[in-house]
Amino acid sequence: MGNVTFSEHKVWDLPTRIFHWVNFISVISLIFIALIMMYKNELGIAGVDAKIALKEIHVTVGYIFVLNLVWRLVWGFVGNKYARWRNILPGRGFVKTVQGYLNSVTDGSPQQYVGHNPLGRLAVSAIILLLIVISLTGLTRAGTDIYYPPFGSFVKGYIAEQGVAPEAIAPYDPKGTDETKMKFLKAFKSPIGKLHKYFAYTLMFIIVIHTLPAMESEAKAGSPR
Ligand code: HEM
Numbered sequence: 001m002g003n004v005t006f007s008e009h010k011v012w013d014l015p016t017r018i019f020h021w022v023n024f025i026s027v028i029s030l031i032f033i034a035l036i037m038m039y040k041n042e043l044g045i046a047g048v049d050a051k052i053a054l055k056e057i058h059v060t061v062g063y064i065f066v067l068n069l070v071w072r073l074v075w076g077f078v079g080n081k082y083a084r085w086r087n088i089l090p091g092r093g094f095v096k097t098v099q100g101y102l103n104s105v106t107d108g109s110p111q112q113y114v115g116h117n118p119l120g121r122l123a124v125s126a127i128i129l130l131l132i133v134i135s136l137t138g139l140t141r142a143g144t145d146i147y148y149p150p151f152g153s154f155v156k157g158y159i160a161e162q163g164v165a166p167e168a169i170a171p172y173d174p175k176g177t178d179e180t181k182m183k184f185l186k187a188f189k190s191p192i193g194k195l196h197k198y199f200a201y202t203l204m205f206i207i208v209i210h211t212l213p214a215m216e217s218e219a220k221a222g223s224p225r
């Protein structure tokens with residue numbers, strides 16, 4: 001093997017690191033609460049109040065997740081070189097860059113990158129897109145299911161029967177709601193809920209395939225010591 005020169009670069013600035021940690025903790029918490037929501041019967045959690053409370057907790061943590069994501073999206077325009085979307089999202093000439101990188105990998109001497117390599121950029125772009133869709137479907141579901149912000153007040157105003165104050169409407173209680181409009185709301189929120197769930201499953205799958213190799217190499221590094 002030839003000489004290897006190491007040099008130190010400050011790549012991930014503090015705001016980017018904070019984003020990563022808040023994102024990591026909120027995603028793990030959201031998955032944990034979602035699993036409780038899905039297996040509540042098996043866990044002996046019964047009743048509509050408990051069901052609503054679980055959704056409220058999930059949505060409250062969801063707000064932290066969404067605000068953190070919005071902050072990261074903004075930081076991609078003002079942060080350091082490595083945090084910028086310009087250097088992450090695939091742009092002009094990206095296919096050639098990926099081809100060049102893949103060729104260098106098959107030749108046995110992968111091109112070295114400070115920050116993400118081209119495949120890493122693709123993965124980060126896909127994950128960010130996934131997080132945006134999960135946020136949008138989650139917020140829509142929060143508004144249409146338990147009438148939480150930012151869309152909840154609008155939804156309540158829409159489904160309220162004539163002469164009923166929207167504030168009087170409670171989740172999972174048909175009192176004061178217009179039957180036809182409720183039917184329409186159900187038809188609207190159902191596919192959004194499915195999208196939210198399947199995108200969440202995709203994220204969970206990505207997390208698993210992302211962490212397995214890291215755990216494997218850690219186990220190898222730790223074993224004979
Ligand atoms: C990485 C982030 C997230 C993951 C992994 C996730 C996962 C899930 C899963 C698996 C469910 C289905 C639970 C069930 O069927 O009982 C669910 C439901 C729900 N999520 Fe999320 N979620 C995330 C983010 C959010 C955000 C940001 C919000 C809104 C602020 C949100 C709002 C909701 C609501 C209201 C439901 C209940 C809807 C229903 O009953 O189908 N989620 N979430």
